[in-house]
Amino acid sequence: MSAVTAPAEAVRAGRGGILLSWGRRNAWTLGLLAFLVVMLAFTKMIQPRYGPIPVQGLATSVLPLALAAVAQAVVVIGGGIDLSIGSMMALTSVVAATAMEGQSAEFGVAVVLGVLLLGLVLGAVNGTLVVVTRVPDIVVTLAMAFVWAGFALLVRPAPGGLAVQWLKDLVVGPIGNEWIPRAAVALIVIVGVTWIPLVRSRLGLSIYAIGSNRLAAFRSGVPVGRTRFFDYVLTGLFSALAGLSLTASTGIGTPVPGPYTLMSVAAVVLGGVSLAGGRGGVFGPIVAVVVLQLVRTDMTFLNVNTNLAVVAQGVILIGVVMVGSLIQMRRARS
Amino acid sequence: MSVATPAERARNPWLTATAWRNLFRDRPIIPLTGLLLVLVLVIQAVQPGIVGLPWAGVILRASVPLAILAGCQVLTMLTGGIDLSVGAVASMAGFVTATFVNSPGGWVLGVAVALSAAALAGLVTGVGVGVFRVHxxxxxxxxxxxxLGLANVWQLQTVQTGAGVPDPLRWIGSGQSLGIVPNSLLVFVPLAVLILLGLRRTGYGRLLFAIGDNPVAARLSGARAWQVLIVLYVVSAVLAAIAGLIVSGLSNTAxxxxxxxxxxxxxxxxxxxxxxxxGGRGGFGGAIVGALILTVLTALLTVVGLxxxxxxxxxxxxxxAVAAAYTRVTAES
Known part of the structure; x- marks a missing residue:
C-alpha cells in the first residue's frame, strides 16, 4: 500500500531526488544518528580504552529499553499511548524466568513461545478495554499498569528464577567480530522480521492512518477499532520481547516494573515520533535509547555525579522537544 | 395500560434512566458519595465495629495528601494537560525541608526553600508547556x-549534616486534635475552599475550563493561554510541595x-x-471524594486480607470500571 504514495513523491522530486526525499523524510533519525556518532567519538576521546567490551555491555544493557521503545513507538504512531509497558515487561520477565528455572534448553523454547503468546494476550486485553470502554487510553493503560504489576508480584514476590543458557547467550557477548555485539544483532533481527513487514502491510498503513487523522481514516474505510486493537496487541508482543530480553540480560526475573514505561515515552519523543500520532518510525527511538544510555556512560567517565545524569536526561528530553516544537512553529508561521 | 407519559416523566424525573444519567454527568459527586458510603458499609460488614470516629479520622488523614495531589491533576487536566512531576516535586519538598532542620534558619527556612524550589520547577514547566508548547x-x-536528579545531588551534599522531619510538620501531617480530627485539615480545608471557589467563581478558573474545552475559541476570545498555563503549573507544583510536606510529616520520613x-x-x-x-470537564469536589474512595478501598482490601x-x-x-462508567454516561446524550 505504501507503494502507492512513494512513486508519487518520487515523480515530484525527480528520479534523482528519491534519495533526497528519503533523507528529508528521515531527517530526524539521520540527525540523531549523526549525534550518536559524535557521542561515540567523544566517548572514545575522553576514555581511550573504550573498546569492544564496553560496546557489548552497552548493547546488552540497552536491548530491553530499545524493545520497550519499539513497543511504545508502535502504539504512539497509532495515536495512542501505553503506560503499562513496564508492567507487562515485569510480568513476562518473571513468568519466563520462573518457568525456565531448572528446565532443559528445549523446554526453554516452549517457554519463550508461551511468553510471546502471553504478551499478545496482555496486549489484547489492553486493546479490548481501550476500544470497548472508550476511556482515554492513557487512563486505561495507567490502570492496567497496576493490574499487570500485581500479577507479576503474584507470580514471584521477589526477584529470582533463572533463564536458560541459550537465551542468555543470545544477548551477551560478541558474534563473529568482537565489535559486533549479539544484542545488537538480536535487535536488528527482531525489528527486521516484525517491523519491516508490518509497515509494508495493510495493518501498518492503517496504524499510521488512524494516528494521523482518525476521522479521515474511518471515512476512507479503515476499521479504526480493529486497527487500534491490533496496535495494542503488537505493543503487548514487543513488551513481551522486551521482558524476555530483560530476563536474558539479567538472568533472572524481577517483578517490580523498572523505569521502562516513562523512559520509553521519552525515547519515542526523542526519536522523532509525534505524540499526536501518525509520524515517525522505530529506528529513531532505538537510536535515542542508545544516545540516552551513552550520556549516562559518558558522565560516569567524566566523574560527574551519576544523579546529574538523570538531570541531563530530563534536560535533553525537554530541550529536544522544545527545539522540535520551535521548528514546527517557525514552519507554521512562514 | 398505564404507561408514563412524557409529562408524567417530567414531573417525576427519578423514574427515567436518562435522569440518572444526567445526574451522574452533571453532579458526579452524588453517585460518588453513594459509592463511598457503600464501601464504608462493606468494610463495616466485613469487620464489624471498625467504622467509627477514630477510623474516620485515620482515613481522612491518609486522604489529605492524595486529595491535594489529585487537585494538581484536576487543575492541569482541565486544560487538557497532566502533571506527572507531582511525585518528584512533593518528595523533593519534604526532603529539602528535612535537611534544613539543623540549619540556623530552622524548618521555616526549609519550608520556604522547598516551596520556592517547587515554584521554580513549576515556572519552568509552565514556560515549556505554555510558551514552547511542549506536550x-x-x-x-x-x-x-x-x-529527582537535583534532589539526589542535594542529598549527597547534605548527607553529613543530618536530617529529620521537623516537629511542626509531624504535628500537621500525623497529629490529630481530640484524637480524631486530623491537623492536616487545617491546611487542607483552606486550600480546598480556595481551589473550589477559584474554579467556580473567578475568571482564572473559567479560563482553565475555556482553554481545555476549546483552545482556539479561548484564544480568539482574548485568553492568553501561555500566561494562564504558566500560573497553572506554578500553582500545581506548589500544591504538590504542600502535599509532600504533609506526607513527610505523616510518615515521619523524608x-x-x-x-x-x-x-x-x-x-x-x-x-x-x-x-x-x-480537558474542559471536571472539578475538585469529585476528586476529593475520589481520593477518599481510593483510601477507603485500600483500607477495605487490607481488612479483607488481600x-x-x-x-x-x-x-x-x-x-x-469507574472510568468506563463515566465515559458511557457522558458520551451518550
Missing part, C-alpha cells in the same frame, strides 16, 4: 527527572522518592472524581 506529559515527565507511588493514584482519584483527561499484589490488581480493575 504536558513530556514536559512534566522531563521535569520529574530533573527534580526521602527523594517518598511520594512517587502516589502519582498514579492521584491521576486515578481525579479521573474517578469525574475530571476528563481531555495480599498487596491482588490489591493492586483490583485497584486497577476498579479504576477502569
Amino acid at each position: 504536558p506529559l513530556i514536559m512534566t515527565l522531563g521535569m520529574s527527572f530533573v527534580v 526521602s527523594v522518592s517518598l511520594v512517587d507511588s502516589s502519582v498514579l493514584p492521584s491521576v486515578a482519584a481525579a479521573v474517578i472524581g469525574g475530571t476528563s483527561i481531555m 495480599p498487596e499484589p491482588s490489591r493492586q490488581i483490583l485497584f486497577g480493575a476498579i479504576i477502569v
